[in-house]
Amino acid sequence: MAESVSREAAPAGETGAAVPHRGAVTACIVLAVVMQALDTTIANVALPYIQGSVAASQDQINWVLTSYIVAAAIMTPPSGWLAGRFGRKRVLLVSVAGFTVASMLCGTAQSLTEIVGYRVLQGMFGAALVPLAQSILLDIYPPAQRGSAMALFGMSVMVGPILGPVIGGWLTDHLSWRWVFYINLPIGVVAFLGISAFVGETARALRSRLDWFGFATLSIAIAALQIFLDRGEQLDWFASGEIQLEALVMAVAFYLFLVHTVTAGKASFVDAGLFRDRNFAVGMLFIFIVGITYLASLALMTPFLQSLMGYPVVTAGLVMGPRGIGTVIAMMMVGRLIGTVDTRILLAVGLALTAWAMWDMTGWTPDVSQQTMIVTGMIQGAGLGFLFVPLTTVTFSTLAPERRPAATGLYNLSRNVGSSVGISIVAALLTENVQANHADIAGYVTPFNRLLEMPAIAQAWSPWTAAGRAALDSVVTRQATIIAYVDDFRLLMILALAALPLVLLLRKGSGGGGPAVVVD
Template identity: 40%
Template structure:
């Protein structure tokens, strides 16, 4: 069956559209599921492969760099080779490389296979996002995006919990086999039900623009991923990476402005809805990756939770996200998506405001209740934002638009995690120094009768206990400052939503 983009949604019966949506949603889910599970397995892989922390980090670094570099050309590759063939090849190679990672016995083999995984996995999320819009009529975009977001939610939120159980019950190798059956199901559904489309090989590939963008993104991702380990700009390699990123991205901007063949269509950057949506999606990346990275650290380091208990406490976030997707699917056609997006951002902001009141005595149920609101708000924002971003784009711009908006989401997540981890480390150190200045025998607070005797600064044995408690309190203040920063970032995003226009029915 061959059809054009414009007629695709009109030629497919409802049952076929539903099955395709399930298949491509699973295809998008496996990339996020893989990333979440492998991140949990790193410490176990380190021991099993007898390598140090810096060496094992290349399993993640190599994957993220290649993923970022290969996301932008998705639109051109889909039009040149065809969306369905690119889907099938990407899923097959991704699953095969993942399976081989689980069978590998050396770090070098795993890193090389992770590069292969990222090379082909980078195409899956942009392909699915554009496809879910193309196969459904405009009036069904809200429900279709909600369904697609549900799969993304499952992969990113349930991944750590699922990975923790598999690793505990089996080994780290099991983390790489989890995605294989999901890939097999997606492959069969896409092969059977997704129609072939006409290919366009008359559109030249902007090599110069892509090279500048790829080198700039790779250098930026390398800087962000390894900056904290190498003490940022005190390291020559980080300074070099930052310089290359700045020069290449600046030249890419110049090339895009003056070239007759820019890499991304300039219409994307001037679209009334898509342009502000890119900035909001950048912030959305910060929110999503912050929840995956910072919250587990807070629960384990500050509250003393085990990895499995932390996974259970964070699971309600997935419940909230699924509820948000279901709610968005029901009301997206009745309510202005701008109101939904602003409401979702305010719910997320409220959750981060509540977190600022956390202490080390907070119970798991209190944490879980806030986590639910985070998942609810983020999912509502994600659905409404995607509906508005692509509402004013022509169908032929959707593949490039999906690649660009996902690239910005990933970069936002990388920048957000690097920024928050750096602030967490430095603020902990500064808070500790400030608090230690108060630990003297002359401080009136130590004369209170309610002060534990073990914390008496007159006793040498008590100083170690005092120092440990000061470090805990300094870390808690640093975490709270991180959450406060995210709170203000979320509030600052609200005006961008108001710049968009309501999609026409």
């Protein structure tokens, strides 16, 4: 993938000279990143409304989330090549414009096929925003100020998805679910105009070539994996010929990608030599697990609050919002601690906080108080704040600077794939476990159960009447659903704990793990 140096950024990055309109450039870049980051989760609380509007099943509606993430994951790695080949500013402007138009199309969608297709376009155009914005900020700030710039950038990347449910809930309740997409129009227009006016263009590497075979095989493998996970539970997994075909396509494409990566050398789409760096290899696995636990838990919270607890959409968004406060506070603390405290200790603290929050959620029932959910959410958000910047720091601290552009694309790819895989897995397990738990509980519900002889219970849940059986089935389904959520939260807790030993495999980079200079 081609690399290029910004004309307006080189003096600041190399000599420390002032950059014209640096504040305006930063504001426009951060605005574009926030727009893209918000759309990762802004549709979460609106999913039940979208589901009803486009007549989708519970399994199908999750495609609205995963299609966006998968498209972004696929298109992130070639963003560096696109910027080098066509110019960073041009690619950034096309990304902002395309993302904004795709958002408007999502708002006009009348069917599941349309909204999923438009979400794919959103993800494809939005994929380049994060890595290109990051590279611009690194270029226009001198080394002494990059820590602060990256802290601001990190907050825009991570707080956006957490505030998404709050904004999405308010828009859905007061206007319509379509406004969770229309809101991107004013943001996109301002970002586009600002980038046009203040961001300088970079040199173009007209002779650079993209490894199309490597890109195609990796894309096919990721897409097949996602379809396999999304459709598996619905089609009874390997009992279905479609699922068998998708598994075969995924395995063959991934095998071809690996063989090509190893044999193609420097011409490969992915630099295989990156994985010889222990910190980078461990960091890729680490961020994959973080991606699973982060967005999968948010995807579970929406139906838990709205469907199981009966919360209005605005209340659900407000209950989920304080996670952002925890993240911001933790990132401010981490910004002061990095450089003086071993980043591996900070990572262990972040995983411990995440695991504790998930453990607390395994005890939740529909009677859990809002205060408990808010406090636990803030702790979970703090765990994310302790993970994000330290993990990025230690992952790239032992890589040579010239290898970081390619490495950041893969790092972001791993996080996005982890997020989409996590959402699909917890959704499939939720559906499957509800059915299994319902069967287990129903085994104890017979006309001969002595509890059903109690007058109050016999009147409401009489197994001898149709109304009683319907009421009894509703209660059993509700209990089965509660247990299924607990099982999913427990799985996410186990994943967070399973990542703890990875901390021991990391080593300090040169400079002792100072301020992060690469944030994705």
